Amino acid sequence: MSDALVFHFDVDGDNFTSAGQASTQVKRNLRQLGLPPAIIRRVSIAMYEGEINMVIHADGGTADVMVTEEYIEIILKDQGPGIANVEQAMQEGFSTATDSIRSLGFGAGMGLPNMKRYTDSMEINTVLGVGTTITMRVNLA
Amino acid sequence: MKVKDLLEHGFEALSLPDGDREIDGAYIGDLLSWVMGRAQMDNAWITIMTNVNVIAVASLADTSCVILAEGVDMSDELVSTAEAKDVNILRSNDPTYETAIKLSGLIA
Ligand SMILES: Nc1ncnc2c1ncn2[C@@H]1O[C@H](COP(=O)(O)OP(=O)(O)OP(=O)(O)O)[C@@H](O)[C@H]1O
Ligand SMILES: [Mg+2]
Numbered sequence: 288m289s290d291a292l293v294f295h296f297d298v299d300g301d302n303f304t305s306a307g308q309a310s311t312q313v314k315r316n317l318r319q320l321g322l323p324p325a326i327i328r329r330v331s332i333a334m335y336e337g338e339i340n341m342v343i344h345a346d347g348g349t350a351d352v353m354v355t356e357e358y359i360e361i362i363l364k365d366q367g368p369g370i371a372n373v374e375q376a377m378q379e380g381f382s383t384a385t386d387s388i389r390s391l392g393f394g395a396g397m398g399l400p401n402m403k404r405y406t407d408s409m410e411i412n413t414v415l416g417v418g419t420t421i422t423m424r425v426n427l428a
Numbered sequence: 429m430k431v432k433d434l435l436e437h438g439f440e441a442l443s444l445p446d447g448d449r450e451i452d453g454a455y456i457g458d459l460l461s462w463v464m465g466r467a468q469m470d471n472a473w474i475t476i477m478t479n480v481n482v483i484a485v486a487s488l489a490d491t492s493c494v495i496l497a498e499g500v501d502m503s504d505e506l507v508s509t510a511e512a513k514d515v516n517i518l519r520s521n522d523p524t525y526e527t528a529i530k531l532s533g534l535i536a
Contacts, residue, residue, distance in 0.1 A: 397461030
């Protein structure tokens with residue numbers, strides 16, 4: 288495997304009961320590549336949290352995943368409202384989720400902290416009124 | 429202990445596509461991001477949540493099975509989704525605490 292493998296997904300913003308399709312597909316692809324279960328699990332959870340955030344907080348977006356010999360990179364990009372205070376958003380327990388979203392089990396304010404916990408690097412670029420791009424990497428080597 | 433072995437101890441199978449999977453420990457919770465942050469691979473996950481996101485989380489967090497406590501119901505449609513996604517779903521009619529104690533005795 289000398290060339291990087293890339294996967295692209297459009298994440299629908301309307302239907303968050305079916306959200307997680309991109310992450311589920313990535314999990315399947317990584318399994319086919321024969322990557323270790325612990326790595327697949329970290330990538331799957333980090334990507335799912337980000338995918339759900341795009342659906343709940345940003346009306347959808349895109350997900351790009353790149354697999355190289357050294358790392359797996361996940362880039363989540365949306366044209367949502369942006370994050371006003373990233374430091375606050377990164378704190379466990381901070382959430383602006385509505386009651387209807389909380390009734391589905393989301394809104395604990397643990398998604399961004401989980402993304403950080405399960406990846407080796409995470410970068411958030413966000414502009415109010417323009418959108419948010421989150422780049423995460425899980426190292427393989 | 430394997431997931432399918434729980435059937436001999438009062439747990440009911442709703443979806444059992446991977447009954448030979450080994451259970452290693454357990455996690456209890458209904459808030460999905462807590463489960464993704466704290467549950468370990470191969471844990472049995474005890475919850476009373478029954479929406480479609482539970483199936484996605486169980487799959488992505490790689491738990492060995494979901495155990496629905498308090499006898500809560502899951503729709504046939506979701507059970508089919510769980511089967512398609514290779515997610516084991518069991519049910520216990522006991523409250524969450526008693527379910528956990530029972531499980532603890534079995535997997536210890
Ligand atoms: N892509 C995004 N666009 C805009 N705001 C976001 C985005 N992602 C996160 N946020 C903001 O950051 C907050 C914290 O996000 P985080 O994922 O940690 O928690 P949550 O989504 O509210 O709940 P949980 O992830 O536990 O279900 C959100 O409530 C929201 O205000
Ligand atoms: Mg979130």
